[in-house]
Amino acid sequence: MAPEQNKLPVITFNTETLNPSNGAWQSTSHAVRQALEDYGCFVLATNKIPSDLRDTVFTLSKDLFRLPTETKIKNTSDILGFGYGKYAFMPLWEYFGIEDGATLEATRCFTDLLFPLGNNAFCEAAFEYMKLLSEIHNCVLRMAFDSYGVEPKHYDRLTESTLYLARFMKYRAPNEGEGAIGLPAHSDKSFLAILDDNDVKGLEVEMRNGEWIHHEPSPSTFVVVAGEAFMAWSNGRVYAPMHQVAMRTTQKEVIRYSLGLFSFMRTTVEVPDKLIEDDKSSLLFRPFSHLDFLKYVVTEDGRTSKCAIKSYTGITVGATVDP
Numbered sequence: 001m002a003p004e005q006n007k008l009p010v011i012t013f014n015t016e017t018l019n020p021s022n023g024a025w026q027s028t029s030h031a032v033r034q035a036l037e038d039y040g041c042f043v044l045a046t047n048k049i050p051s052d053l054r055d056t057v058f059t060l061s062k063d064l065f066r067l068p069t070e071t072k073i074k075n076t077s078d079i080l081g082f083g084y085g086k087y088a089f090m091p092l093w094e095y096f097g098i099e100d101g102a103t104l105e106a107t108r109c110f111t112d113l114l115f116p117l118g119n120n121a122f123c124e125a126a127f128e129y130m131k132l133l134s135e136i137h138n139c140v141l142r143m144a145f146d147s148y149g150v151e152p153k154h155y156d157r158l159t160e161s162t163l164y165l166a167r168f169m170k171y172r173a174p175n176e177g178e179g180a181i182g183l184p185a186h187s188d189k190s191f192l193a194i195l196d197d198n199d200v201k202g203l204e205v206e207m208r209n210g211e212w213i214h215h216e217p218s219p220s221t222f223v224v225v226a227g228e229a230f231m232a233w234s235n236g237r238v239y240a241p242m243h244q245v246a247m248r249t250t251q252k253e254v255i256r257y258s259l260g261l262f263s264f265m266r267t268t269v270e271v272p273d274k275l276i277e278d279d280k281s282s283l284l285f286r287p288f289s290h291l292d293f294l295k296y297v298v299t300e301d302g303r304t305s306k307c308a309i310k311s312y313t314g315i316t317v318g319a320t321v322d323p
C-alpha cells in the first residue's frame, strides 16, 4: 500500500476486504490505520456507491446553488459551518450543511426549507448517497479501531452517538486579480470526513514533512480525512492534516462541486486505556465533549490557536518550568 511519491495512499474496499472474517479485512485495517497515522488522509476506491447515484446527487445539488440568496440563507444553524456559508474573504467558496444529514428526516426538512414547492428527487438521492457515505465512514472507523485492538464497545459507543454533517460545496474559478485559494488551509474539527468531488482538481493536503500533495480526483474514489477529534481519541497517533482547496485555473467555466460527510460525537470522546497501556505513553488529551469543542473553536482562543484540540483539551507532558 506504499504511496507513490507525492500521492496519497490508495486503499480499496470491496466485498472481500469488507468481510471481517476474511484475511483481507485485517490487512486492509492495518493499511487504514497506517494511512491515518502517516497522512491523516487516504484515497478510498470503492464501488459501494453506484455511479448513477453519485452523478444524480452532483447534478441535483447544482440546483441548491442556483437558488436566490434570500432562500439560501434560510438554512441556518447554531454551529459554525453547519448552515449556509458564503463569505467575502473566501469569495470562491459557498456551502450548505445539513445537520444530521445521513437521516431522511433531516434531509427532508432541508429540502422543504429550500424547495418549498418540493424536490423529492434531490431529497431521496441526497439521503441515499449520504447514508452510503455514513456506512463507508463506519467501516473506516471499525477498521482503524480493530487495527488498534481496542474493544468493540469503543466503536459501538461512538458510532451510536455520531452526529453527521452532510455538506454540499461549490468553488468557482478565480476572477482576474483574485487568489486561487477557495478554502484556506485548516484541519477539520470533525472526527472523520469522507469527501467526494465532481472530478475537478482542488484538494491539497499537507504531509507531516510540510510538503503539499495536490490530490488527483477520479470517479469512484473518495478522500478520507481525519479530524482533530480522531487525533485526540488516538492519543495523538492519528494525524489531522492541514488541507485546503485551490482553484488553480484561469478557465472561468471550471466549477468544482464537492460533497462531504463529517462526523461529530455526541458522547464524550476519550482515549481508550489500551492506547495508553500499549506503549506506556502518557495521556495527551483529556476526555472532552466534541460538541463543546465546536463552541470553543469559534472563541478568540480557539480561532487563534495553532491546534485547537491541543489548546482545548491537550495535556502538556514533561513541561519544564523556568527557574
Ligand SMILES: O=C(O)CCC(=O)C(=O)O
Pocket (backbone or CB within 6 Å): 167, 169, 183, 188, 195, 196, 197, 203, 243, 244, 245, 258, 259, 260
Ligand atoms: O471541498 C473539499 O474537497 C474539501 C472541503 C473541506 O476541507 C471542508 O469542508 O472541511
Ligand SMILES: [Fe+2]
Pocket (backbone or CB within 6 Å): 186, 187, 188, 243
Ligand atoms: Fe476540511
